[in-house]
Amino acid sequence: DAKTTQPPSMDCAEGRAANLPCNHSTISGNEYVYWYRQIHSQGPQYIIHGLKNNETNEMASLIITEDRKSSTLILPHATLRDTAVYYCIVRPITGANSKLTFGKGITLSVRP
Amino acid sequence: ETGVTQTPRHLVMGMTNKKSLKCEQHLGHNAMYWYKQSAKKPLELMFVYSLEERVENNSVPSRFSPECPNSSHLFLHLHTLQPEDSALYLCASSQNPRDYGYTFGSGTRLTVV
Numbered sequence: 247d248a249k250t251t252q253p254p255s256m257d258c259a260e261g262r263a264a265n266l267p268c269n270h271s272t273i274s275g276n277e278y279v280y281w282y283r284q285i286h287s288q289g290p291q292y293i294i295h296g297l298k299n300n301e302t303n304e305m306a307s308l309i310i311t312e313d314r315k316s317s318t319l320i321l322p323h324a325t326l327r328d329t330a331v332y333y334c335i336v337r338p339i340t341g342a343n344s345k346l347t348f349g350k351g352i353t354l355s356v357r358p
Numbered sequence: 359e360t361g362v363t364q365t366p367r368h369l370v371m372g373m374t375n376k377k378s379l380k381c382e383q384h385l386g387h388n389a390m391y392w393y394k395q396s397a398k399k400p401l402e403l404m405f406v407y408s409l410e411e412r413v414e415n416n417s418v419p420s421r422f423s424p425e426c427p428n429s430s431h432l433f434l435h436l437h438t439l440q441p442e443d444s445a446l447y448l449c450a451s452s453q454n455p456r457d458y459g460y461t462f463g464s465g466t467r468l469t470v471v
Contacts, residue, residue: 282460289360289448289462290401345391345414346450346460348401 249273250334250349257355264321266352268334271315276339279310280346281319283330290333290348293319297339324356361385364449364463372471373439379466381432381449389455390432392424393448395465401448407432408455439470 251269258264270279280295294301294308296317301308307320321328333351362383371377381390392404406414407426421443423435432449446467450460 287446287464287467289362289450289464290460291360291462292459295459345403345406345416345455347403350400 249336249347252332252334252349252352254350255353255355257357258324260326260356260358261323264324264328264354264356266319266321266332266334266354267316268319268352269316270334270336273314273336274338277336278339279308279314279317280335280337281306281308282333282335282346282348283328284333284351285327285330293332321354324354326356326358328354329356330354360461360463362449362451362461362463364447364466366466367464368467368469370469370471371436371439373441375439376435376437378436379434379447379449379468381434381463383430383449383451383461385451385461387451387453387461388429389452389457390426390429391450391452391460392432392434393450393462395446395448396442397445404434406455413455436468439468441470444468444470 278295278297281293282290284290296308310317331351331353333348365380390407393401395401404418405424410426425433446465448465450462452460
């Protein structure tokens with residue numbers, strides 16, 4: 247059951263902001279939105295997560311719409327090293343034994 | 359270096375061989391996971407361990423046998439694998455199973471010939 251929908255790919259120019267969309271129209275009130283990325287031949291890397299409010303850290307910003315049905319991950323100044331597959335994941339806050347379930351993600355290509 | 363170390367990085371094995379993948383974490387985490395990533399497919403969760411007890415087994419064939427002797431080490435024992443088991447095997451850890459800030463290792467690229 248696909249809880250999130252992401253475009254298969256996008257590109258952006260180096261130095262520009264990369265805005266990666268994610269739809270999660272069936273998200274429930276106790277589910278967080280998580281973003282991970284996987285650079286080629288490496289393991290996934292946690293980026294950021296949020297529930298309702300927008301979040302920012304040293305890697306990215308997460309903007310969640312008021313109805314929580316979609317979100318955008320923003321890389322403010324993309325570099326070539328940001329080329330990766332980005333996964334948007336929704337997960338419940340509670341649950342005795344959680345598991346992080348990955349979809350196909352969106353492939354971001356940063357061009358020089 | 360993420361704090362989760364997997365060895366070996368690459369492994370080629372025959373279908374009749376027995377081999378083991380090793381994962382070690384120095385983050386003080388209590389939960390560890392095995393994921394499988396086949397070509398052009400999403401990551402699939404295989405096993406979840408919490409405080410050295412297996413808490414989830416996602417219908418993985420018995421030719422994959424996990425072992426968690428302590429909270430810092432996780433093994434995946436392999437025997438009589440099939441060519442379709444060729445994949446990237448990723449280990450991850452987290453503070454506890456409800457902590458979604460997983461830290462992943464770089465994986466073991468397994469080829470079954």
